[in-house]
Amino acid sequence: MNIEHLYRQVIMDHYKNPKHKGLVIDNTYMTVHLNNPSCGDEMTVQLKVVDHTIVDVRHQGTGCSICCSSASVMSVSLIDQKEDHAMNIIREFYELIKGYPFNPDILKGDAVVYQGVAQFPARIKCATLGWKAAEQALIKLKEDAIHG
Numbered sequence: 820m821n822i823e824h825l826y827r828q829v830i831m832d833h834y835k836n837p838k839h840k841g842l843v844i845d846n847t848y849m850t851v852h853l854n855n856p857s858c859g860d861e862m863t864v865q866l867k868v869v870d871h872t873i874v875d876v877r878h879q880g881t882g883c884s885i886c887c888s889s890a891s892v893m894s895v896s897l898i899d900q901k902e903d904h905a906m907n908i909i910r911e912f913y914e915l916i917k918g919y920p921f922n923p924d925i926l927k928g929d930a931v932v933y934q935g936v937a938q939f940p941a942r943i944k945c946a947t948l949g950w951k952a953a954e955q956a957l958i959k960l961k962e963d964a965i966h967g
Contacts, residue, residue, distance in 0.1 A: 873899065911926035
């Protein structure tokens with residue numbers, strides 16, 4: 820079995836059996852909704868942070884398999900991470916998606932299956948939508964802590 824086939828299987832598994840899918844009604848979560856008008860993807864991400872550690876990530880959205888599976892992978896990648904380390908993971912994911920070298924000590928697990936997306940520039944926004952929502956939630960949490 821070639822590596823691309825394996826990557827496709829991982830992506831389809833996260834698409835069909837997403838982890839941490841479904842939103843909660845709880846104002847202790849930071850919620851960010853983003854959409855990608857160019858292809859119709861929509862994603863809402865919720866982060867719950869306690870003592871600078873992400874204790875839960877929820878996501879709900881509609882879109883292509885790349886968008887929805889990537890949000891599932893993002894949720895698994897960020898849970899139990901300190902806020903600053905989570906930002907580093909997100910940055911490394913962006914490097915991977917653009918086809919640049921990334922740090923495998925920071926970006927681990929299923930996130931690496933999106934390496935091939937760099938060959939399809941139109942799909943980059945799909946793959947990063949959930950990650951961008953999580954990034955914005957972390958930025959808002961940090962701003963709230965500074966100004967709150």
